[in-house]
Amino acid sequence: MNVRRVAAIARRIANGFKRDHRSLGLLFGAPVLVLLLLGWVIRGQSSPATRIAVVNEAGPLGAVIVTRIVDAARTGGLQVVDIGASVDSARAALADDRIDVALTVEPPGTPGSTGGPVIELMTPGVISTDDSLHVAAVQRALADAVAGTGAPAVVHRVLYGSPDPDVLDSFAPALIGFFGFFFVFVLTGVSFLRERVGGTLERLLATPVRRSEIVAGYSLGFGLFATLQVVVILMVAFGSLRVPAIGPLPEFSAGLGIANAGSPALTFLIVFLLAIGAVNLGILLSTFARTELQVIQFIPIVIVPQALLGGVFWSISSLPDPLQPIARVLPLTYAIDGLRNVLIRGEGLASQTLQVDLLVLLLVAVVLIVLGAATIRREVA
Amino acid sequence: MTAGTDVAPVVEARELRKVFGPIAAVDGISLDFTPGRIYGLLGPNGSGKTTLIRLLVGLARPTSGTARVLGTEMPERQVLGRIGYMTQADGIYADLSVVENARFFASMYGVRDRTAIEEALDLVDLGGRHSTPVEELSGGMRRRLSLACALVHRPRLLFLDEPTVGVDPALRVVFWEHFRRLAADGATIVVSSHVMDEADRCDELLLILNGRVLARGSGAQIRETAGTHDLEGAFLRLAGRAAPAAEAPPREAPPNDREGAAS
Numbered sequence: 115m116n117v118r119r120v121a122a123i124a125r126r127i128a129n130g131f132k133r134d135h136r137s138l139g140l141l142f143g144a145p146v147l148v149l150l151l152l153g154w155v156i157r158g159q160s161s162p163a164t165r166i167a168v169v170n171e172a173g174p175l176g177a178v179i180v181t182r183i184v185d186a187a188r189t190g191g192l193q194v195v196d197i198g199a200s201v202d203s204a205r206a207a208l209a210d211d212r213i214d215v216a217l218t219v220e221p222p223g224t225p226g227s228t229g230g231p232v233i234e235l236m237t238p239g240v241i242s243t244d245d246s247l248h249v250a251a252v253q254r255a256l257a258d259a260v261a262g263t264g265a266p267a268v269v270h271r272v273l274y275g276s277p278d279p280d281v282l283d284s285f286a287p288a289l290i291g292f293f294g295f296f297f298v299f300v301l302t303g304v305s306f307l308r309e310r311v312g313g314t315l316e317r318l319l320a321t322p323v324r325r326s327e328i329v330a331g332y333s334l335g336f337g338l339f340a341t342l343q344v345v346v347i348l349m350v351a352f353g354s355l356r357v358p359a360i361g362p363l364p365e366f367s368a369g370l371g372i373a374n375a376g377s378p379a380l381t382f383l384i385v386f387l388l389a390i391g392a393v394n395l396g397i398l399l400s401t402f403a404r405t406e407l408q409v410i411q412f413i414p415i416v417i418v419p420q421a422l423l424g425g426v427f428w429s430i431s432s433l434p435d436p437l438q439p440i441a442r443v444l445p446l447t448y449a450i451d452g453l454r455n456v457l458i459r460g461e462g463l464a465s466q467t468l469q470v471d472l473l474v475l476l477l478v479a480v481v482l483i484v485l486g487a488a489t490i491r492r493e494v495a
Numbered sequence: 496m497t498a499g500t501d502v503a504p505v506v507e508a509r510e511l512r513k514v515f516g517p518i519a520a521v522d523g524i525s526l527d528f529t530p531g532r533i534y535g536l537l538g539p540n541g542s543g544k545t546t547l548i549r550l551l552v553g554l555a556r557p558t559s560g561t562a563r564v565l566g567t568e569m570p571e572r573q574v575l576g577r578i579g580y581m582t583q584a585d586g587i588y589a590d591l592s593v594v595e596n597a598r599f600f601a602s603m604y605g606v607r608d609r610t611a612i613e614e615a616l617d618l619v620d621l622g623g624r625h626s627t628p629v630e631e632l633s634g635g636m637r638r639r640l641s642l643a644c645a646l647v648h649r650p651r652l653l654f655l656d657e658p659t660v661g662v663d664p665a666l667r668v669v670f671w672e673h674f675r676r677l678a679a680d681g682a683t684i685v686v687s688s689h690v691m692d693e694a695d696r697c698d699e700l701l702l703i704l705n706g707r708v709l710a711r712g713s714g715a716q717i718r719e720t721a722g723t724h725d726l727e728g729a730f731l732r733l734a735g736r737a738a739p740a741a742e743a744p745p746r747e748a749p750p751n752d753r754e755g756a757a758s
């Protein structure tokens with residue numbers, strides 16, 4: 115392999131980017147924008163006080179419990195709405211969105227009872243995430259109510275991260291992996307399609323360049339940009355530079371300041387391996403496209419399933435059984451798992467799961483290199 | 496250099512055939528090209544000129560027959576360093592500047608000598624446009640840059656696939672003068688064209704139709720054989736003679752005058 119030729123191919127990719135400001139924006143601006151937006155949405159989520167109504171169906175014993183609940187709810191920051199004393203009026207209030215949760219104290223003997231009265235929670239069931247938030251708020255308030263009364267207290271601790279859950283913690287590694295794959299795939303696919311359609315590949319193959327040099331040059335060129343992209347994403351995600359208020363501008367923080375534990379070197383290694391896989395997948399699939407639009411049409415096939423199954427939103431083990439084996443052959447699965455291992459658990463090369471992640475990513479990259487190189491044909495060895 | 500008549504041929508092809516499905520794009524072509532001469536491949540669109548060049552450069556593998564180039568059986572990667580190939584499509588990077596394109600192809604050929612790059616750009620009159628992005632060049636300028644990219648390594652053998660399409664007449668003259676100079680230095684040049692008026696600038700012509708050589712020789716010889724005053728007429732007459740033969744066994748069919756049978 116001739117290093118000078120590899121470098122020249124990588125340089126030509128960089129030179130192309132220099133003039134293609136839109137692609138640069140896509141590569142660097144888009145992930146930052148998405149990350150900031152996501153941070154804002156997740157952290158800034160307004161959670162208004164949960165509105166509850168309490169109905170007693172269990173006679174005098176129930177009345178005592180209701181009083182306890184109402185007191186606990188008030189001290190727990192919930193808003194108790196008076197809607198009358200019947201189950202029907204509680205249902206009506208739920209339907210009209212005057213309350214979020216209706217608590218009914220049912221007499222002993224109702225299904226689910228263990229001898230004492232049962233407290234039934236009813237939610238609208240329209241937006242299940244909202245429901246869970248409100249139910250959790252009620253449970254927290256009730257737990258506070260029993261605290262100090264001799265009943266067992268409930269305390270929540272976490273193994274990693276902070277006990278006050280920041281959804282961003284688990285999202286950031288997933289997004290780094292996702293963006294690393296997505297943009298590199300699209301940009302390489304389009305770039306190599308142009309080589310094939312525009313006649314430059316034919317021209318290139320009429321020089322003494324080796325196929326391995328073309329593949330290496332492309333991997334280096336796009337791998338470099340993928341790595342730069344990760345640097346930017348990492349700075350935004352984990353940076354926590356506080357910029358004080360200047361004049362009319364309010365104080366703000368450059369970066370989301372997400373807690374991270376891991377080694378930057380391992381982060382780069384994971385993203386680089388993933389990017390090399392993405393480069394060669396782009397080269398491979400550019401064979402099956404005639405136009406740039408057709409490269410974009412691969413996104414629903416190549417990118418979306420990986421985003422859905424690869425662990426961006428849900429963990430692999432929570433997937434339906436038939437989907438789990440599929441998730442386990444997707445490169446993004448291993449990249450995201452690896453990035454979580456490094457960034458959240460702070461694991462090093464000694465960790466066996468991280469070793470598996472790296473090995474699989476390496477294997478995927480090698481397989482895609484071989485397949486990609488096979489599509490660059492010249493009758494010359 | 497070019498002395499003598501029995502110099503080893505630069506390009507030798509024996510019964511080259513290339514079949515794409517039902518089409519024989521190149522259908523049994525043999526040829527010998529000697530150093531220092533300009534050869535013209537003349538034929539209409541689809542006659543097989545590009546496919547023949549691709550076989551000779553080693554970008555396609557012949558269905559049957561052999562091609563030897565610069566003493567080596569093709570396809571062979573190493574030989575490509577001594578061949579220049581200007582493709583029919585421009586084959587230059589639209590997102591690079593003029594000089595970046597030239598340098599890129601120079602690197603691919605392993606050339607580090609900047610003067611060769613400058614020379615090639617000056618030749619095509621793009622010396623003053625180094626940093627212009629290709630996107631901003633006219634069609635003719637792109638064609639010129641494409642030629643420059645085929646010259647950066649000073650090849651001994653040059654294949655030019657329709658090099659003067661879209662180039663204005665004044666620059667065409669410059670192109671041909673330069674081709675002649677390269678040939679005088681011992682380079683062998685193979686030019687394909689579907690326009691007949693350039694053909695007389697070649698030392699030897701091969702009229703190609705349906706993947707076969709209809710006639711070969713200098714322009715004057717071909718006109719004489721066909722009994723016409725211009726090459727265009729010669730081509731039509733020779734093609735008319737060959738067409739009925741396509742139904743009969745190839746080559747052996749005698750020329751006859753069933754003009755109406757030609758399709």
Ligand SMILES: Nc1ncnc2c1ncn2[C@@H]1O[C@H](COP(=O)(O)OP(=O)(O)O)[C@@H](O)[C@H]1O
Nearest residue numbers: 515518520538539540541542543544545546547
């Ligand atoms: N890659 C290919 N696949 C299928 N058919 C081809 C291919 N390349 C050329 N041909 C066919 O071979 C014939 C000769 O084409 P070509 O060599 O491009 O002619 P020319 O360069 O003289 O215009 C045409 O009929 C063309 O359609």
Ligand SMILES: [Mg+2]
Nearest residue numbers: 544545583656
């Ligand atoms: Mg052609």
